[in-house]
Amino acid sequence: MRRGDRLFEIIQLLRSTAKPLTAASIAGSLEVGVRTVYRDIAALQARRVPIEGAPGLGYVLRRGFDLPPLMFTMEEVQAIDVGVRLVRRTGDAGLQRAAESVLSKVAVILPLVLREHLAASTFFVSDFGANTSPAVDLSAIRDAIRTTHKVRITYIDEQGERSQRIIWPVAVAYYVQATLIAAWCELRQDYRHFRTDRIAAATVLDEVFPTEEGQLLEGWLKRPSSRAQL
Structure with a gap:
């Protein structure tokens, strides 16, 4: 798991519980070592994510915290890529334009390696799809x-x-x-x-x-x- 994905998952784990989570329980969920969790939590705290707690006691996320702009995993990017291409088959011009707009917005927030993957996609979807009438908007x-x-x-x-x-x-x-x-x-x-x-x-x-x-x-x-x- 990439570090960015791991940091996101730690926040999600802390958001999903009202009780303190120990580093050991977080490490078990993410299948990483406890020391890795300690480093990741320290990194999140350095980025002003309001995580409170200490080793041995557990960690909690202060209520009301909102996540920064979304980050996607490689598979999520691939799902968006394929989904946009499938929308082209609906014959719905409005949805097609919206799908392309979504793809361009996603590309802006992606790190360079994922952006390059999206630009050189290896997924292809047939253009064949439903016909529609020009009389119907x-x-x-x-x-x-x-x-x-x-x-x-x-x-x-x-x-x-x-x-x-x-x-x-x-x-x-x-x-x-x-x-x-x-x-x-x-x-x-x-x-x-x-x-x-x-x-x-x-x-x-x-x-x-x-x-x-x-x-x-x-x-x-x-x-x-x-x-x-x-």
Whole structure:
């Protein structure tokens, strides 16, 4: 374990308990020697991390301490790298831009060796993913879910039939084959799923729908057979 990771883990161990932790117990958790723990705690105290205690008595972290800016392990950096590349497959342009922004912000705070690893990534994810319609702004749909606004859509079903719907969007489901908007449909008076690549027009309305303290989403989550419907 890198020293930076070890220092972070010591803080996390101390934050997770109200009782003093001995150097021996910390060393056992981190699989290092007790002397290494003593040196690490001294280093943290020198950086003004409010750790109180002494050898033989144990150590505690003063309440209210906030961690400095996050540091990542190599595997965490790899997870972020792969995650950002997978987001590209959703067809959601807003999320794609946000993912790239996250990656650039992470790169700024990384030490040089991790930054170089991120720049020369050895991970590759296929660009193939779900198609979406230019008529659908998924950023607006996600915002409508958050603000509980109704959406009027023109939908083209599998047989090519068009219909006008007023929907109460509750979730967006991203699959490799398709991106779906899960919603309560006023026309059908039931939950329905609408493939974004079959939506010919979409307008977020001023009218809001009742949320009933999350019951609408809960009702959808309880219908696995309905969620499978395309």
